[in-house]
Amino acid sequence: MMDDIAPFRLWLCRAYYLGIGLLLVLWSIVPFDLTAGSWPRPDIFYCITIAYVVRKPEWAPVWAVFFVFFMRDVLTLAPLGLFTLLIVLGSEVVRGNIQAFREYSFGLEWLWMGAIFTAITIVQQILLLLMLAQTPRFVEQIYLIVFTIMAYPVIVGAMKYGFGFTRPRPGELDAWGKRL
Amino acid sequence: MAQQNDSEVYFRRVVRRVLISVLLVFLVATFMIWRIDNPRAERFRMAVIDRVVPNLEWVFAPVAHMSNMISDFQSYSRIYQQNQELRRELQQMKAWKEAAIQLEQKNAKLLDLNNVKLNPKLTYTTGVVLTDSGSPFRQSALINIGKHDGVVDGWAAMDGLGLVGRISGVGNNSARVLFLTDSSSRIPVEVTPAGQKAILAGDNTPLPPLEFIDGVDQVRAGDRVVTTGDGGVFPPGLLAGTVFLSGDGRLRVKLAADYRRLEFLRVIRHLPSAPISEPGRLVGPTLPGQVSAGNDG
Numbered sequence: 001m002m003d004d005i006a007p008f009r010l011w012l013c014r015a016y017y018l019g020i021g022l023l024l025v026l027w028s029i030v031p032f033d034l035t036a037g038s039w040p041r042p043d044i045f046y047c048i049t050i051a052y053v054v055r056k057p058e059w060a061p062v063w064a065v066f067f068v069f070f071m072r073d074v075l076t077l078a079p080l081g082l083f084t085l086l087i088v089l090g091s092e093v094v095r096g097n098i099q100a101f102r103e104y105s106f107g108l109e110w111l112w113m114g115a116i117f118t119a120i121t122i123v124q125q126i127l128l129l130l131m132l133a134q135t136p137r138f139v140e141q142i143y144l145i146v147f148t149i150m151a152y153p154v155i156v157g158a159m160k161y162g163f164g165f166t167r168p169r170p171g172e173l174d175a176w177g178k179r180l
Numbered sequence: 181m182a183q184q185n186d187s188e189v190y191f192r193r194v195v196r197r198v199l200i201s202v203l204l205v206f207l208v209a210t211f212m213i214w215r216i217d218n219p220r221a222e223r224f225r226m227a228v229i230d231r232v233v234p235n236l237e238w239v240f241a242p243v244a245h246m247s248n249m250i251s252d253f254q255s256y257s258r259i260y261q262q263n264q265e266l267r268r269e270l271q272q273m274k275a276w277k278e279a280a281i282q283l284e285q286k287n288a289k290l291l292d293l294n295n296v297k298l299n300p301k302l303t304y305t306t307g308v309v310l311t312d313s314g315s316p317f318r319q320s321a322l323i324n325i326g327k328h329d330g331v332v333d334g335w336a337a338m339d340g341l342g343l344v345g346r347i348s349g350v351g352n353n354s355a356r357v358l359f360l361t362d363s364s365s366r367i368p369v370e371v372t373p374a375g376q377k378a379i380l381a382g383d384n385t386p387l388p389p390l391e392f393i394d395g396v397d398q399v400r401a402g403d404r405v406v407t408t409g410d411g412g413v414f415p416p417g418l419l420a421g422t423v424f425l426s427g428d429g430r431l432r433v434k435l436a437a438d439y440r441r442l443e444f445l446r447v448i449r450h451l452p453s454a455p456i457s458e459p460g461r462l463v464g465p466t467l468p469g470q471v472s473a474g475n476d477g
Binding site for chain 2: 025026027028029030031032033034035036037038039040041060063066070072074075076077078079080081082084085088089092131133134136137140
């Protein structure tokens with residue numbers, strides 16, 4: 001019975017993940033206000049990705065993470081592939097330590113998510129400096145980090161209470177009927 | 181059964197590892213190519229955007245329209261105040277209109293005396309703004325005209341009044357306009373009436389600073405800033421804005437274009453005059469058989 005229903009539901013959930021990601025990319029390029037010097041918006045899709053990977057890793061497979069972030073790099077004039085590379089690495093670090101993340105309290109999970117995002121931003125800045133490429137301003141990057149970290153509990157709360165998106169309890173089965 | 185399951189899990193893990201390594205190698209390679217052969221990578225990016233974005237116009241138009249309506253609605257709350265302001269401005273405008281009409285008549289007379297013909301080369305095409313750059317670190321917009329409409333890299337884009345930026349990246353059906361406020365934008369300008377040349381250098385703030393001014397002491401706040409046409413990039417005499425003395429003592433430019441309400445952009449058709457690359461040559465259009473090093477057209 002598991003085999004009949006699970007694959008369809010699994011792919012539907014993956015489609016949700018991809019859909020949310022692409023919508024957020026499009027949202028970020030809608031021309032609301034073209035004046036310079038606006039505040040950086042929090043990286044909402046990074047938060048969603050980490051929340052997915054901690055809670056339902058099989059719904060956010062690595063190729064989906066890659067696809068959405070790569071499209072974002074292309075469409076938003078970012079250095080091609082750099083942020084995607086770091087985010088794939090970051091999400092794989094979380095995925096590799098998934099058991100530990102499941103046992104963490106939410107505060108610890110939040111701390112780790114912030115630490116990974118800070119590391120990604122700093123490494124990005126250093127790599128761009130080393131390659132003598134144009135870098136975003138440091139102050140704006142700090143605002144970006146702070147806003148993103150502040151956005152995380154809000155997003156997780158919305159996913160939990162809006163869509164019933166909780167961490168798997170011990171002994172729960174995954175899509176392949178395997179113990180998590 | 182358990183053994184089969186185990187080997188399946190093992191197989192899955194190996195496939196995953198290979199997939200991730202391939203992805204990572206691909207991403208590192210893309211980044212290196214982006215850095216080493218930047219023009220080619222940017223052309224690839226423009227090709228992807230050109231394929232994706234014009235098909236999504238139906239998404240952007242209503243959303244942007246809604247946000248405009250909301251901000252319009254917010255402005256109702258201070259409608260009385262605005263009314264007063266408008267009346268005052270109208271009063272001033274009447275005086276200006278009178279002055280303008282007199283000047284126009286005078287100008288017409290002088291032009292007639294001089295037998296001047298204005299340059300008919302400066303025509304324009306108009307495009308609609310599709311998207312912005314999507315990150316606060318880059319200042320640019322995508323418009324819905326491109327190669328098919330004859331748009332060429334480097335042309336100037338204006339709103340009704342002032343310079344907005346220049347075309348940087350052309351696809352078949354779309355083109356990217358790099359704003360004056362982007363931190364990689366450098367435009368040769370002239371401050372009138374002082375006649376001092378300078379570089380208008382974007383720095384991601386709404387008021388880009390003037391750099392390398394000839395005589396700083398001759399430039400005053402309120403002076404007009406226009407393009408010079410140096411380097412053949414822009415046609416000369418396009419209005420960029422007015423000089424503004426900022427709090428930190430730097431001379432900045434208050435741009436004439438209204439970046440908050442950019443919907444349509446005029447792209448100025450501009451063919452630079454033939455460059456003089458060697459002495460003693462006839463200046464004129466390049467003939468078919470003759471290719472010179474300095475001519476990029």
